[in-house]
Amino acid sequence: MSFAQLALQSVEFAHPGMTAPLFTDLTVQFPSGWTGIVGPNGAGKTTLLKVVTGELAVQSGSVHRQGLALYVAQRTDEPPEMFEDFIWAPDATVLKARLRVSEDWPDRWSTLSHGERKRAQIAVALWREPAVLALDEPSNHIDADARRLLLLALTEFTGIGLLVSHDRALLDELCTQCLIIDPPDAVMRPGGVTEAMEQQDSEEKSARHADDIMRRTENRLRDEAQRRRVVAEQKSAASRGSKQIKIPINDHDGRAQRNLAKMSGKDAYAGKMVAQMNQRAGKVATQRSETTLKKRYETGIWVDGASYMPRDFLLRLPAGSLPLGGGRHLNFPDLEIGGTSRIAITGANGLGKSTLINHLLAHLQLPEEKLVSVPQEISAEDSRVLLEAVKRLPNDERGRVMTTISRLGSRPARLLESALPSPGEVRKLLLAIGIVRGPHLIVMDEPTNHMDLPGIMCLEGALVDCPCAMLLVSHDEEFLKKITAIEWHLSRDGTGDTRLEIVA
Template structure:
């Protein structure tokens, strides 16, 4: 597959109901190896993967590809196609071992963690040996050990790989180039995401500087044209005054006539200079109009009008245990969540983090509207229902929700006209709805999953300043280190059960 290629030529695509296409005249060639697809939520990253693999047909343009093309979705609701065939295939042993896939997983899909489901999706896709493989957030839900296994498996892929991920390290390690999407633009840049975004920032700063320089030049030319226009008007008035004067009888040499001719000539010259200055100003303005300067939106999630009233304790729970299935249990000590607690719930996949969160939420003595809950996954049906509920909100509340969405890096208008919001946009919606109602507690299960890179940075900054309690479940150590001060760590004991240990972060 060394010579495999994928080309999109003059592709245009718009979802039903959109006022403007996501892509217009998109032409890009993807070489063998991995290409990162980077952009804000709602920019069309998932749509591009589906168009590239044939899951969606463009309204115009052509997609050139040969051989099998597969798209691996963000969502993990359903088992992947051919999962049972893969589990029992004689040639799947290496992949099953590498990604630690259990032979009983097809039968107990409903009990698998989302991290285990994600590994299964990717393993089946690699086993089918596609020429084009498009992965949508492959590191979602995956712990650090599984992430290393995933990286090794993806590194050996020899076809054309398209990778949408919020994981900077994965994009930097795997991708020699990145396609940066920001409709209607799509720009291929060399290097991993760090290098590509750095170059984009430099180019944007250069464009802004050039635009500002041309703006100042245009203003100077317009000011000079105005100054000369005033002078020309004054001279024209003087010329008209001289015309009205009678030529004295003794002026036999026509001196007055010559002076009038001089005034008239100067008037015409001044008029030409005014026209020249105005023309130069127009040319500079036209040059400035050709420079694309990105609009940057205000960030910061805590919108004006939100109120927060943290209590001393939002939860006190005596020691106990929870069943995990298969005869295993999760044992926990006395637990408490204070009004301003910053708790990180950590542990490998399958130890019961989500089970514990569900149990804690059921024990809270708080009004539902004062708890922001963002689960690992939200189904497509729930996502549609959430967006429709937001559209029905009173105007002032919907406006505050949309302001928060904008500050998390998504465009409200594009979101409201979509039929099915992206998983990242759904997470932002859930968070925004809760924030504007003034929560006492924020609970997020894998908060960076599905989020775009600008949104993650904004979320980090916002949660670091959070005036209420929070419980964050994540494998992203750098994200947690900037926000939390207490670790609830799940570990496996010698009997195979899970145990929760509480540690203060130093």
């Protein structure tokens, strides 16, 4: 591996059509080891990875890197570059065994699960020994066992690693620092994502507390200035009345004259104090204006209009078998989805979970508009088509969709400006479109894949309270435990086939 070096100097970048850049004057240096790249969907995390690896050119500023830089994409549509070379390379044996990559995978890429494809992407990238390795959601799709293998492989990487992930545990286990992106700003913080976010929250709370004190001080000074102005005006009116009174001829000791002079002096002092109060209030206001407070948006969604299906069952499927390729089959017993069912489909990669989902979707007894279906992956072209369709929605419906997007932690304006939404934003779009139509059933294949951390928390809260049936495929046990009541578990039997067991 060649000497690793990576630094950004005054970088600015905006995609075509954007009214504001994603990054402005971004200066940061990345050391050896893993740096987490953290931020909401659409904040520019993937863009930053492509900028640092040279896949995108900046509008201004410079990127200094030395050695081979590789970007491993979120999407798994295409086989990785040099896949065939990797399969037959003598020095790839250990990586193939560690990440369980089979020699026939290049020939049957289209039949591989997305988890298997993800392992292949990362194995090839590590085999090429880059100086800079930028991973975009590497733990998407993979099961718990494969995740342990992945963590071990990434821990042994000695170059400069950049990690975009929704997996909080992975970020904490691997990263020694995190770059927190919140356009147009990006701040480097020490530690994994938990430590970095706690530090950010603490600083924001301190800043808001200081701002609150300054706001109250400014208001108190202005209120006091106003009170003194009223008193001064009252005294000034009294003074003008006094000046109209003739000083007695017999004012031999000059008492009346002195009293009139005192009153005039007090008028001048009162006016001076009002001016000083206003000046102090102005200084506090200036200080407040120079304090940066991040705008925080309301999050958390509700599934408006969702309802349980008035009939008992949305699906009844007799026992059967599905082909999985390579002569293998998925064998299942009688299956039912009731109007109030909350079902989790679990099992290792490659056992046919997505195949089962597609088969179930084809046999549902449900109006299309009452189904929310979010697949495991959405191609780039389908993502473009979806975004254009959303832009053409009637204003009121588009407004409801964008409100839901905002409450899932993404910025609607930035999303509508983009030519290609991020995979996380696409999942939020599909979910939002379905939610505003009041679903009877929500089907999600790996619902937390590509989603940012705030979005996952909002999604979890919404699904827990949603009054409709649910079918979720996920490796996230904690996520499923909070939402579902029945488990359909897939495992391999003694013949190599997959069997489905219903666990109440």
